[in-house]
Amino acid sequence: IKRSFSRIWKFFExxxxxxxxxxxxxxxxxxxxxxxxxxxxxxxxxxxxxxxxGTAMWAVLTVVVAFEYYVGATLAKSxxxxxxxxLAGFLAVxxxxxxxxxxxxxxxxxxxxxxxxxxxxxxxxxxxxxxxARFDYGAMVFVLTFTLISVSGYxxxxxxxxxxxxxxxxxxxxxxxxxxxxxxxxxxxxxxLHALITLNMDKLAKSLECCITKYCDNLDETIxxxxxxxxxxxxxxxxxxxxxxxxxESLANFARWEPGHGSFKFQHPWKQYLKIGAxxxxxxxxxxxxxxxxxNQDSGHMMNTIGKIYFNLSSSSSGILRELARSxxxxxxxxxxDVLVEQMNYSVEELRDFLNHVPGFSNTETERKCLENxxxxxxQNVVSLLEVIPIVSYASLLIEIASRIEDIxxx
Amino acid sequence: IKRSFSRIWKFFExxxxxxxxxxxxxxxxxxxxxxxxxxxxxxxxxxxxxxxxGTAMWAVLTVVVAFEYYVGATLAKSxxxxxxxxLAGFLAVxxxxxxxxxxxxxxxxxxxxxxxxxxxxxxxxxxxxxxxARFDYGAMVFVLTFTLISVSGYxxxxxxxxxxxxxxxxxxxxxxxxxxxxxxxxxxxxxxLHALITLNMDKLAKSLECCITKYCDNLDETIxxxxxxxxxxxxxxxxxxxxxxxxxESLANFARWEPGHGSFKFQHPWKQYLKIGAxxxxxxxxxxxxxxxxxNQDSGHMMNTIGKIYFNLSSSSSGILRELARSxxxxxxxxxxDVLVEQMNYSVEELRDFLNHVPGFSNTETERKCLENxxxxxxQNVVSLLEVIPIVSYASLLIEIASRIEDIxxx
Numbered sequence: 001i002k003r004s005f006s007r008i009w010k011f012f013e014x015x016x017x018x019x020x021x022x023x024x025x026x027x028x029x030x031x032x033x034x035x036x037x038x039x040x041x042x043x044x045x046x047x048x049x050x051x052x053x054g055t056a057m058w059a060v061l062t063v064v065v066a067f068e069y070y071v072g073a074t075l076a077k078s079x080x081x082x083x084x085x086x087l088a089g090f091l092a093v094x095x096x097x098x099x100x101x102x103x104x105x106x107x108x109x110x111x112x113x114x115x116x117x118x119x120x121x122x123x124x125x126x127x128x129x130x131x132x133a134r135f136d137y138g139a140m141v142f143v144l145t146f147t148l149i150s151v152s153g154y155x156x157x158x159x160x161x162x163x164x165x166x167x168x169x170x171x172x173x174x175x176x177x178x179x180x181x182x183x184x185x186x187x188x189x190x191x192x193l194h195a196l197i198t199l200n201m202d203k204l205a206k207s208l209e210c211c212i213t214k215y216c217d218n219l220d221e222t223i224x225x226x227x228x229x230x231x232x233x234x235x236x237x238x239x240x241x242x243x244x245x246x247x248x249e250s251l252a253n254f255a256r257w258e259p260g261h262g263s264f265k266f267q268h269p270w271k272q273y274l275k276i277g278a279x280x281x282x283x284x285x286x287x288x289x290x291x292x293x294x295x296n297q298d299s300g301h302m303m304n305t306i307g308k309i310y311f312n313l314s315s316s317s318s319g320i321l322r323e324l325a326r327s328x329x330x331x332x333x334x335x336x337x338d339v340l341v342e343q344m345n346y347s348v349e350e351l352r353d354f355l356n357h358v359p360g361f362s363n364t365e366t367e368r369k370c371l372e373n374x375x376x377x378x379x380q381n382v383v384s385l386l387e388v389i390p391i392v393s394y395a396s397l398l399i400e401i402a403s404r405i406e407d408i409x410x411x
Numbered sequence: 412i413k414r415s416f417s418r419i420w421k422f423f424e425x426x427x428x429x430x431x432x433x434x435x436x437x438x439x440x441x442x443x444x445x446x447x448x449x450x451x452x453x454x455x456x457x458x459x460x461x462x463x464x465g466t467a468m469w470a471v472l473t474v475v476v477a478f479e480y481y482v483g484a485t486l487a488k489s490x491x492x493x494x495x496x497x498l499a500g501f502l503a504v505x506x507x508x509x510x511x512x513x514x515x516x517x518x519x520x521x522x523x524x525x526x527x528x529x530x531x532x533x534x535x536x537x538x539x540x541x542x543x544a545r546f547d548y549g550a551m552v553f554v555l556t557f558t559l560i561s562v563s564g565y566x567x568x569x570x571x572x573x574x575x576x577x578x579x580x581x582x583x584x585x586x587x588x589x590x591x592x593x594x595x596x597x598x599x600x601x602x603x604l605h606a607l608i609t610l611n612m613d614k615l616a617k618s619l620e621c622c623i624t625k626y627c628d629n630l631d632e633t634i635x636x637x638x639x640x641x642x643x644x645x646x647x648x649x650x651x652x653x654x655x656x657x658x659x660e661s662l663a664n665f666a667r668w669e670p671g672h673g674s675f676k677f678q679h680p681w682k683q684y685l686k687i688g689a690x691x692x693x694x695x696x697x698x699x700x701x702x703x704x705x706x707n708q709d710s711g712h713m714m715n716t717i718g719k720i721y722f723n724l725s726s727s728s729s730g731i732l733r734e735l736a737r738s739x740x741x742x743x744x745x746x747x748x749d750v751l752v753e754q755m756n757y758s759v760e761e762l763r764d765f766l767n768h769v770p771g772f773s774n775t776e777t778e779r780k781c782l783e784n785x786x787x788x789x790x791q792n793v794v795s796l797l798e799v800i801p802i803v804s805y806a807s808l809l810i811e812i813a814s815r816i817e818d819i820x821x822x
Contacts (some may be wrong), residue, residue, distance in 0.1 A: 034532035120444035
């Protein structure tokens with residue numbers, strides 16, 4: 001008993017943390033409750049009830065089913081629902097008319113065959129990627145309405161009336177959903193996507209910095225005094241970026257349905273965000289590799305110099321990421337960007353120079369000794385050292401992509 | 412006009428390729444059509460119709476909504492739907508009874524407030540991760556049924572009858588769904604997950620092999636003659652593994668609902684598959700890093716030896732992966748595994764040895780010359796060389812995890 005009690009307690013604690021983390025979710029719940037209450041008034045008020053008849057239930061159903069957290073998702077579901085209902089109702093009435101021409105015993109057979117055929121076809125269409133991404137729900141509603149109406153055709157006299165009422169109540173329901181979700185504290189998928197991308201960019205910058213700081217910490221105390229406020233959590237911040245693909249895609253998908261709001265116009269280039277996201281993910285893979293390498297590292301004598309170069313390079317790279325995040329956040333073209341990129345390229349050159357001259361000239365003697373003493377550890381230092389090169393190439397790739405995106409967004 | 416025609420043509424081509432790629436999907440569509448036809452018989456047959464009355468529609472609705480591709484998904488939705496309906500019906504009748512004690516004008520107010528409160532609460536519960544993963548649909552159905560019944564309470568006389576009928580028709584609908592999806596050519600989410608994991612493992616093995624082969628190809632012709640049947644597609648096969656997290660999780664989630672089938676018992680440790688998946692993903696990150704490194708590589712003179720070591724190491728690693736995939740596929744403990752792991756460890760030692768002795772002794776002179784001539788390119792060779800170390804460490808990690816998993820599965 002005690003165990004199950006503590007479980008319930010944990011559940012409520014989790015629920016509370018969800019509410020505290022994102023108060024907008026609580027507001028969303030109140031919005032749903034409000035929409036339901038308003039729609040159920042249809043049932044209570046005599047004149048409204050007489051207008052749409054017993055099918056007023058469909059309006060309630062629509063609110064429950066179509067009211068989603070993001071405005072874009074609500075719009076997508078609503079439009080899908082209305083379109084699906086309309087098409088299916090139209091077709092079902094047509095099929096019924098044809099079937100009734102044959103009359104009698106053949107009528108249910110024809111409508112059953114049509115249900116089988118259209119049900120299978122519409123279900124199949126949901127497997128096609130383009131349909132699945134945008135019209136999945138519409139196809140389901142299509143099957144639902146078509147089956148409902150063509151099956152009812154056998155018993156209900158006024159089939160056309162029924163189809164009309166179903167469409168009408170669903171339109172009423174969706175209008176409520178759309179209005180309430182757009183006007184009362186709207187949660188835009190576009191805003192969320194925008195925030196997610198900039199947040200992830202900042203996280204990457206922090207991760208990169210902390211990763212190098214942690215690395216340099218073991219080498220030289222003097223460098224890291226100014227920024228040793230890193231934690232294990234910060235170092236692993238890039239992990240969040242690795243698995244955001246699915247949420248980015250669904251957000252971009254919803255954002256496409258949204259009308260212009262805030263600083264976003266209608267048909268804002270949401271797909272560009274997916275490209276930035278993909279570039280950031282490949283950047284994160286690099287940090288992952290870098291991070292896995294410096295686990296077993298040890299300080300070498302020649303690492304004093306290299307540590308500084310590392311530090312310069314990582315701070316200029318993360319500076320660029322931060323600047324990029326800021327410029328996307330404010331949606332302005334950054335003026336400092338060119339300077340920052342130049343700075344980074346300079347650091348890359350510096351590192352390359354250093355690498356070219358190390359193994360041959362400066363310390364063949366010392367390194368040999370070091371290798372003999374430390375068995376394999378020095379070589380792992382070299383790994384981390386050289387692995388910065390792909391990081392840098394990714395960074396420059398990211399910058400290229402990002403600057404191209406900026407051009408696209410802010411033209 | 413011509414453009415839109417070609418678009419439609421392309422759409423049909425895509426649809427055709429979906430059907431050809433996975434004929435099970437076509438069968439699924441026919442199953443849905445069949446289930447719909449059978450359920451709609453309720454409407455046509457007099458005695459059945461009299462049994463459940465006009466609410467027979469709910470059975471049709473249930474089939475459309477709850478019939479999913481995987482058996483596990485169908486089961487999850489069906490159980491969610493029945494439980495949600497039962498709970499909501501029970502509560503709604505209770506609230507209605509309480510409200511009717513007050514009578515008259517207060518009745519709609521009480522039921523409206525209860526709709527608002529329970530609607531908000533249930534919507535909020537869908538944000539809690541544990542609820543979202545397993546009972547999302549149930550919460551939605553709960554809100555739907557509760558609103559429907561408590562709102563209807565104002566107009567419909569026999570409310571209890573209505574709740575009973577709704578529950579009954581939904582149970583009938585879900586029974587059809589479950590029976591048809593389980594008995595007619597079932598598509599098990601568990602099988603799919605099992606196949607996905609082993610397929611991905613084979614892909615990783617192939618990717619690793621091809622990546623190294625491609626690398627060695629530029630170094631030495633003699634090594635690669637026996638296995639130069641790699642293509643750019645094979646090298647990039649690991650990319651599929653990077654983004655499978657979402658699909659793995661949903662499959663594992665569905666698989667948990669499935670009863671025992673084939674060689675899987677009920678409560679097969681599906682969560683272990685997620686762990687294997689995560690380990691494979693971090694392995695794939697390493698291949699990604701490796702792959703990005705050897706783009707600009709050039710052949711060095713000392714690469715003859717290292718190429719061979721590389722090749723041994725990668726082939727023993729990928730051999731282990733293949734063996735693992737085979738042993739998971741057949742669900743038997745592999746007898747060769749220990750030997751293979753030993754082989755790989757030997758290769759790792761060989762590589763370490765080589766690395767320890769290279770920079771100090773064998774070719775300080777030659778390497779210096781090489782570095783001066785080639786400016787930075789040789790250092791990039793060293794990168795790829797040394798980057799195998801994390802790959803290897805991941806491989807051994809993977810093996811550890813995997814052998815532990817095997818113990819769990821096959822005890």
